Structures are given as structure tokens and as C-alpha cells.
Amino acid sequence: MSDPLLRIEGVSKHFGGFTALNNVTTHVNPGERFGLIGPNGSGKTTMINCVSGLLRNEEGKIIFDGKDVTDLKPHKRTGAGIARSFQIPRPFHTMSVIENLMIPAEFVGHHRGEKTDDRAEAMEILETMGMADKAEDPTTDLTQIELRKLELARAMAAKPKLLISDEAMAGLTGQEVDEVIDILFKMNERGITIIMIEHIMRAVMRFSQRIICLDAGQLIAEGTPEEIVKDKGVERAYLGSTDDG
């Protein structure tokens, strides 16, 4: 087995007196499909905010691709190969769909000294998403699922090694969920490591090779989907601690 792509080592994050993440240690391997689950308020979003750099963890280290990125700003981490989508879509709403993709293409691409045809690449990403015909549309005209796809497409335009998909499927219909999963599978086949944060169990279980579960800021379980399903701790976390289960 090669070295992990992402290592999270003893990471803690506090908000005032509240501990959102408590000494979490885990890793993600290159090319892996990695699931992150946990009840509401368990620290999932905090954890990926720490990984993407929007939050700075007070304790612990985040090592990406062999480099310590703990003190790097988010845009530097994106440059290093971490890209994310947002749970509530945050498109650049005064731009067209393709212009949305051009932002990371321009700011990350040129940063690496690559000079490629950004526009053609952006179109190709949109094609894999089935959104090529929307390229010139303003984002304000998009439907909910199109906005979710745009989130993923824009993250892809940053040419990431690691893609973090933050609840990209919340509120979508069953068929739409399958559509998004297919897209994520496609990206994974291209060699991109994916962390999926998801509430829809069916989706995480189908997609992930390995899953961790957070509860109240603690890592309570780690394993394959089959192991996680059987885990008593996970069951308790989801059903509530009053249940003796």
C-alpha cells in the first residue's frame, strides 16, 4: 500500500467552550472512495472545513500529499490539490456556468504553471456532468440538481487530487441521487480520491470503500460499509444515546 494522500493527525477544533472536533485521527488513501458520516452536529462539516482550510484547527496536523498544510490558506490548499463542493450551493451568481468553472481553472491552473486550453477542459467537465448545453446560462436559471452538479464541476475545474463532496445529494430525488453518484464514480475512475459527506445512507454505503463515523466530535467507528452497518456505536449515535440498543 502506498502512503496515504491525506492524513488527519489528532485534529481538534473548539468554538469558545464547545468542542466541535476532539482529537480525530484518520487517513485517506490515494484513489480511495471515502465516506464520512455522523448525525447532525457531529463535526462532519467542521472536519472538512479544517481540511479545506476555511477553519484553522488549534491542535493536530493535516498532511496532504506528504506536505503539512495545517497553516496554509484555503486557496493554497486548492492549489495543492484539495477541492470541495458546498452543501448549500454557492455559485458565482453573476457569472455564467462556464465562467464559474473558469475561475478555478484560471487561478489554480496558472498557479501550477500549466498552460492548457481552460475553456475546452471546462466544457469537457460539463459534458461528463451532462451540463454542456447549460454552459452559457446564468447560474440563476439552474435547478437544484444543476446547482449541485455545478458545485462538483467547479471543484473538478480546480484539477484536484482530492475532491470533497459535502452533502451533494441532500434534497434530491432518488433518481437524481443516482445521477450524482454516477458522476462521482466517473471522477473516481479518473484517479481522483473522493471524500463523500452524506446523510443519505444508501448513497454512502453504495459509493464508499471505507467509512468513518463521527459523533459529538469524536471518531467512533471506521471500516468497510458492511462493518459500519453492523457497528453498535454507529447505531447508537444515530438512534440517540437514550436508546440502550
Added chain:
Amino acid sequence: MAIFIDLLLNALVIGILLGGFYAALSIGLSITFGLLDVVNIAHPTLLILGAFIAFFLNSTWGIDPVLAGLIATPLFFAIGWVIYQIYYNAFEKSGAESLRGLAFFFGLLFIIEVGLIIQFGVDHRLVEAWYIGESANIVIGSEIDVAIPYRLLVAFVVAVAATLAIQVYLTRTFFGRAVRAVAQDMMALRLMGVDPIKVKRIAFAMGVATAGIGGALMIIVLPIEPSVGRLYIGNVFAIVVLGGLGSISGTLLAAIIIGIAESIVATFFGPSWSPAVSFGILLAVLALRPEGLFGKTAGAH
């Protein structure tokens, strides 16, 4: 030395009284900006409007300015209601509040200020009441003489009473708790069957309504001309941010700190430096401790 102590004591007493008065000016903004997250930079100018209404009622019919402030309160409630309705429909609903919302309130500030200039001119105006011009003196020994102007004392008492009343209302009543919930969790309110927009509208109107009484206190304390409103932007925002957004008791404490700081600077360096004090404190707070001294974060992204 005795002279220094005399000056310092006077400055402290005036500062505390001034602080109470500032709390009354800031309390409305503490609700609209601190709790509801609506950046009403027109608040100080609404206060000036309140001051001129008190001036008008006082000079025309001889109505006591405090009473005039109370009379004007329903009018300001209505003004606040209308402003929020426009703000919500034009900006908040579509999520485009930041840039345009700010420009909207700036335009409002400007219209009120210039409207007052056109109506009343740029001269300083003042009101008449039995407590204006007199002061109580506390004499200690032969050299220390602390003067307490009644005008400031009246403003202080009314201001503290109004602030405490709002504090009680926000913490003890169902509606008050709903207002504070709006600031934290809109969803929870919806689940309780409360329309958050309605709560915000009433709360915003309440915040603006304080400009009636606040404005009256303003013109009791000092002569007013239309453009001084802008000088108070520093005061009220410094107090609301320093006090921790939306914390009413924090607002009172921060107001007293600013009041004392201004009073000491005015005593020892001259009153023309006063505007720089609150704005300086505001800049320092924003740069160094955006979460304020007593409360929740002012929101780094």
C-alpha cells in the same frame, strides 16, 4: 493635584451619564444590526429626525421633550415597519443584501439628513425644559466640586430605564425570545409555527422606534443640527460591536466605557477631539477584537 482630581471626577461622572445616554442611542441598533443582522447605518440619522420632531413639538406647543419623544415613538415604529418591508422585498428576500442593502441605507441616511437641512437649515437647535441649564453640585472639601447637569441626569435615567425595559422584554416574553431565536435559528422558528419574517419586521420596527425617545434625549443633552447624525455612527456602531452584537447588557456597559473615554478626552484635550475617540475605538475593536468585549463573534468569515 486637587485640580486634576476635580477634573477627573467631573469627567468620570459626566462620562457615566453620557454612557447611559449613548446606550439609549445604540439600543435600537443593537436590535436591528446586532440581533437581526440588518446594517441600518441610517439609525443615527433617524435619531436626528427624532430630535427634530422633539424640537418641533417643544418649540411649537411647549411639550416636554421626553414626552415628545414618547409621542413620536409610534411614528418611528411605523417608519421602521415600512423600511423593513422595503428592505426585505428588495434585498433580503433575494439574498442580495450586502452591497445594495448598504447603499439603500446610505441613501436613506442621506435623504433624511438633506431633508432636515432643507426644512430646518443648518443652525443648531435646542429645546426648553425646566431641567435644562441647571445642575446639582456635590462639593467635597474646598477644591473638589462635581457638577451633575440635570439635562444629563434626565437623559441618563430615561435611557437606562428604556434599556432595561427592552432587556426585560427580550428575555422574559415569548416574542422577545422569538426575536433572539431569529438571530440564531430561523428554521427552529418555522417549526414552531412562527413566521420569522414577521418577527423580524416587528423587531426591526421596535429598534427604529427607539429613535423617537433617543432623539429627544439627544436634543435634551446638546444642541442638534442635521449633519451631526454621521458623527454618531461611530458612537453607536462602536458601542454595538464592542458590546458584543445583540447583547443588551453588553451594549449598556460598552456605552458607559465609550462615554467615559470621550468625556476624559474632551476634558483633557478639548471637546473637538470627541468624534475621533469613538471612531478610533471602533477601528481598534474591528482590527483587534472583532468579537467585541462581551459577546458573540462579529463574524470573521
Added chain:
Amino acid sequence: MKYLFEIVCVLLIIGIFVLTQVVGNQFYFFIGFVILQYMVLATAWNILGGYGGYVNFGSAGFLATGAYTSVALINFLDIGLVEQIIAGGAIAGLLGFVTGYLTLRLRGVYFAIATLALAIILETVVAHWDYVGGAAGTSILPKRKPELFDIMVVDRKTGIFANYKEFLFFLMGTVAIISVWIARYIENSKLGRGLNAIKDSEEAAECMGVPTLRLKLIATTISGAMMGVAGAPLASYLTFIDPLSAFNLEYAVNAIAMPMIGGTVSWMGPVIGALLLGTAQQVSSLWIQSELNLLIVGVLLVIFVIIAPEGIVGWFRKSRKGSRG
């Protein structure tokens, strides 16, 4: 044609020069200067406000910084107008950088409030600074027979310009055109696209690789410097300066109203806004009370942000798009 815009700019500068040589009525230069000054101010405001979404309420403070830098340097070194403009721009740019550095880590509204605070602190300080006239103000006598690279610039017989009004008008016209060129350049550059992304969603921009803090600092510095440049010749223009005229509310409100009414998305917005509002205000001030004039600007600003948020430019673009499809 690749350099069409640049060629038009040069032609316009030449045109302004020709105007100063053929038009005899000084009144036109007098009001033309003000309109051009507003054009610079509105363009400067729009780089940060329109492209980046950060509202500056303290435009008058930056403009006054330029004006008072000139006054201080005239008193200290007796320097000429061109040097004043450069120095005023440099100091105001530095001020923009420092303001940005102190406040841009916070939410946008705090930047807006901080700029307002800054303008009032500066006004208080200047009012106490006797070297530049204090609260009472000071008279500025333009240098007699100024020379630039040994060429007589202003002299009734031998100078390029017959008097100061013409020279000032030409300088401000050149500054305005260069400012508009800079704004247009930024709009079509990586910086402009990054600022747009910041305006739409700062967190998303940062996560998509945009160095948000750095771009914002560049924008506050450029915007501040341009405002300082607009203010630097003010003392020479008025031949007298006091805090009231330099920190005038008209500047603060017009700096916002002109781009908002013209349209913030394009460099054309502030230009159109400044030409329309500036001309209207200057002309109407002949028979309307100046306060009423300002009231109209305020009302227009509020109406436009409510019903036509894209301004005249956006409205025009929309109707053109509508007629096409």
C-alpha cells in the same frame, strides 16, 4: 482592432487639450473639472465596490487625503501640480492598503463602517493640524509661472495653457481617462474576475484558488490611490481648502450613487453615472438650491438600488438581450 480603446483614449486626451486651446469661456472648465473629478472618484469606488462588492463609505476621506497631501507638500516643498498628484495618489493608496489590511478579514459591512470611521477620524485630525490650516482652512496660491521639464506650463503669453483653470481641466481630464483605462483593464483581467468571484461568494472564491485577501488589498490600494489622485488638485482648483470642502458629503454620496446609477458591473457605469449626475448637478446648481440637488441624488440612489440594481448599463444590456430573443 486590438488597441482601439487605447487609441480612443489618446484621441480623447488630445481632444481635451484642443478644447483648452480653443474654448474661451472659463466657466466650462470650471464645471468640467468637477465632473471629471467625479468620474475619477466613481471609477475608483467601483473597482472595489462594483467589482469586489466592498462598499467604501469614506471616499471623501481618501479624496481629502490626496488634497491635504498636496497642501502639506506645497507648504513644505512648494512642489508643482503633477508632483502633487503623484504624491497624493501614493499617500491615499497607502491609506487604502492599511485600511484594507486592518479590516478586510472581517465581513464586508465592517469594512464599510470602518471606512466611514476613517473619514471622520481623518477630518478630526486635519481640523486640528494647523500646518495645513486647521479647521479654518488655508489659501493656496498657485505657483506663478510653473515649469515642467523646462517648459513653461501656465502663462498668459508664453505658456502652453493661458491660465490655471485650463491646466487643471486638462490634468483632470487626463487622469480621468487613465483611470477609466485602468478600470477597464482590471475588469478584463484575472484580478477583475477574481474580484467578481469574491463579490459573489468569498468562501467559494477562496476554496476555488482565489487569493482573496491579496486581491482585496490590491483593490483597496488602487482604489484609494485613484481617489487620492482625484483629490490632489482640489486645493489648487479652489485656491482655498478647509476640512468642510475636502471631506464634503457630496463626494461620499456621489462616489456611491454614480456607479450604482450608471451600473456597477462595467467600467462604463461610473462614467455614465458621473457624466449624467455630475452634469445635472453642476447645471442645476445654477438655479436649484444645492441641498435640493443632493436630495435628488439620494432619492435617485435609493430608487435605483431598489428597482434597477444593475443600473443604466445593466438595464440597457437587458433590454438589448430581450429584443434579440
